[in-house]
Amino acid sequence: MAASAKPFCSTTQQPPTPIANRLPSPSQPPALSSRAAPRFAHGLSAAAGVRASPSARRLRALVRPIRASSQHQQQQQQLPRRRPEYVPSRIDDPNYVRIFDTTLRDGEQSPGATMTSAEKLVVARQLARLGVDIIEAGFPASSPDDLDAVRSIAIEVGNTPVGEEGHVPVICGLSRCNRKDIDAAWEAVRHARRPRIHTFIATSEIHMQHKLRKTPEQVVAIAREMVAYARSLGCPDVEFSPEDAGRSNREFLYHILEEVIKAGATTLNIPDTVGYTLPYEFGNLIADIKANTPGIENAIISTHCQNDLGLATANTLAGARAGARQLEVTINGIGERAGNASLEEVVMAIKCRGELLDGLYTGINSQHITLTSKMVQEHSGLHVQPHKAIVGANAFAHESGIHQDGMLKYKGTYEIISPDDIGLTRANEFGIVLGKLSGRHAVRSKLVELGYEISDKEFEDFFKRYKEVAEKKKRVTDEDIEALLSDEIFQPKVIWSLAAVQATCGTLGLSTATVKLIAPDGEEKIACCVGTGPVDAAYKAVDEIIQIPTVLREYGMTSVTEGIDAIATTRVVITGDVSSNSKHALTSLNRSFSGSGASMDVVVSSVRAYLSALNKMCSFAGAVKASSEVPESTSV
Structure with missing residues (x-):
């Protein structure tokens, strides 16, 4: 047994009694049975002076380091650790690691994971409660809508203290190494108490030659000039990323x-x-x-690891152990292609195995992890797989008989983390169970408990939908509440809205659907179509009204809770139809759009999701039209 092995990581449950406390003390002989006592009675004093056997010496050698290690770990856990005061270029505590969350920027680059400005603001508020040090709120130069979203986060989240320590996160905006991008980023983040501009340029040979088509000398000159330009605007905190550093020449990296x-x-x-x-x-x-x-002592080293080989978390921890003191992560590991290093995995690994990482620690309040994970799943439409570490549905489930037996005897046998440590079990403090008789006060209290703060008008709109569902369900769960919030409040700007839908289907005839939509000018439009099923028929009716050629790339439906009266949540991903016979302007957009809808009727839920995606497409097209160009996608 290794002396440094830590069998249990929970801060809410006591670890098992150390072996040192269960073995006989080396300084005292083991108790003798009454039957053996007469035989050894005359030799006890002499035996105490006899040299111990080799096995006894080995036992004592084992016990001492285990006891010392256990006491050291308990002392470390009891010591309160406060987040050091934020200084851009240094961290006063060498063991503190800053957590840089890029869910709202890199995470949103997951195909179909576009979030509305309202959703981004809600997620940013929750990230602040979680305790992240830096929130990368977006890529302001990508569109006027993204600039507005980052500005809103900077104004509200970037100036509002949260928690007992009054933590205010840094608000960061991404930019390429050009003046236009940097100007947009500064315009968006300058309203925050602690603004940061994050600029990048590729440094690997393959990127410089084939993408940038620039020499290494030109790349260095651009990087130097643009970092200086960002500082000249008045931004005291500038982050620089050499894109594709993992495949870049080392000497060139040191130089740039x-x-x-x-x-x-x-x-x-x-x-x-x-x-x-x-x-x-x-x-x-x-x-x-x-x-x-040279000069590295005047800056913080950060990591940003993608998960293409499934090694993002491992690489991030390796970087932290080697000296990086900022770790870039996303909630649930979402992001470009295979995603990024997962915040919950990195943070809990540091918390659980800190003794092997030289005592590193973060400022994350881990009890907000589950709530944050669910919120990001709901708003991004990207649900985690059941076996996802830390936040997956099976992360704390035990089905094997041997495992169940061990868990019943002591939870530490098969759980290295307590579910309470990540806020998995959340009991209502006042014992409130929501139903059809629940009033506004109770419902609003539940929203606050779940981390949602909405305006009075938004609450009235939500409460109306809540009552419609509560009349049909005996009990309304937290999952129902979040599904309704996403469907009612956190939708894109309403361009086309659903007035009514009626569908018929079965084995006796064709499936038909009649859909009534309200146009942007308030005019009601109706269409009736047939299809292979009620959802197909309803989607064809919507297409006939809106006249925007699209391709349905993904369609998925999940039951929010169990039971025949469960709310159905639908998620779709659409793109413009780029076929040769399609002439609509929106079909030229090389981008996918996701939409979500919720209802106890699967057809209504499906139509709501489809309209949500179409409204996002229309809103984005309007923003692009207002902008002079559509910037290229980013990948840092």
């Missing part, structure tokens, strides 16, 4: 990082952009940068 430090960069983010490196490689990369970059 040295130059941007001189230009004023306060954080140097090292991205494994394509998830190519192995943990020992990435750890060595961070260690080499720390050892060989």
Whole structure:
């Protein structure tokens, strides 16, 4: 048994009694039975002076380090650790690790995961409660709508203290290395108490040659100039990322990082952009940068690991152990392609195995993890797989008989983390169970408990939908509440709205659907179509009214809770139809749009989701039309 092994990580339950406390003390002989006592009575005093046997010496050697390690771990857990005061280019406590959350920027780059501005603001508020140090709120230059969303987050979340310590997160905006992007980022984040501009340019040979078509010298000059420009705008906190650092030449990396430090960069983010490196490689990369970059003591080293080989969390932890003190992550690990390092995995690994990571710690309030995970799932439409670490539905489920037996005897046998530590079990403090007789006060209290703050008008709209559902269900669960909120409040700007839908189907005839929509000018339009099923017929009726050629890429429906009266949540992903005979302007958009809807009727739920996606497409098209160009996608 290794002395450093830590059998239980929970802060809410007591760990098992250490072996040292269960074994006989080395300084005292074991108790003798009454039957054996007469035989050894005359020799006890002499036996105490006899040299111990080899097995006894080994036992004592084992006991001492285990007892010492256990006491040291308990002392460490009892010591309160406060978040150091924020200074852009340094951290006063060398063991503190900043958590940089990019769910609202890189996470939203997951296909079909577009969120509305209202949804982004709600998620940003929850990230602040979670305790993240930096929120990368978006890519302001990508569209006027994204700039407005980042600005709103900077104004509201970036100036509002949360928690007992009054934590205010840094609000960050991403930009490419050009003046237009940096100007947009600064315009969006400058309203925050602690603003940051994050700018990047590719540094690997393959990117410089084939994408940028620039020489290394040109790339260094651009990086130096743009970091200096960001500082000249008055931004005291500038992060620089050499894109595809994992495949970049080491000496070139040292050089460009040295130059941007001189230009004023306060954080140097090292991205494994394509998830190519192995943990020992990435750890060595961070260690080499720390050892060989002149001026590195004047900046914070950061990691940004993609999950293409399933190694994002492992690489991030390797980087932290090698000296990185900012870790870029997303909730549920969502992001471009296979996703990013998962916040919940990285944070709980540090919390659980801190003794093997040189005592590192974060400022994350882990009891908000489950709530944040569910909120991001609801608003992004990206549900985690059941076996996802920490937040998956099966993460704390035990079906094997042997495991169940161990759990019944002591939970620490098969759980290294208590569900309470991530806020998985949430009991209502006042014992309120929502139903059809629940009033506004009780419902609003439940919304606050779930982390949602909405205006009075939004609440009245939501309460109307709540009453409609409560009349048909005996009990309304937290999951029902979140599904209704997403469907009623956090929808895109309403361009087309659903007035009514009626469908007939069965084995005796064709499936038909009649749909009535309200147009942007308030005019009611009706269409009736037949299809292979009621949903297909309803979608064809919507298409006949709106006249926007689309392709349905994904369609999924889930039951929010169990039971025949469960609310159905539908999620769809659509793109414009780029076929040769399609002439509509929106079909040229090379982007996918997701939509979600909720109802106890599966057809109504499906139509709501389809309209949500179409409204997003129309809103985005309007924003693009107002902008001079559609920027290229980002991948840091």
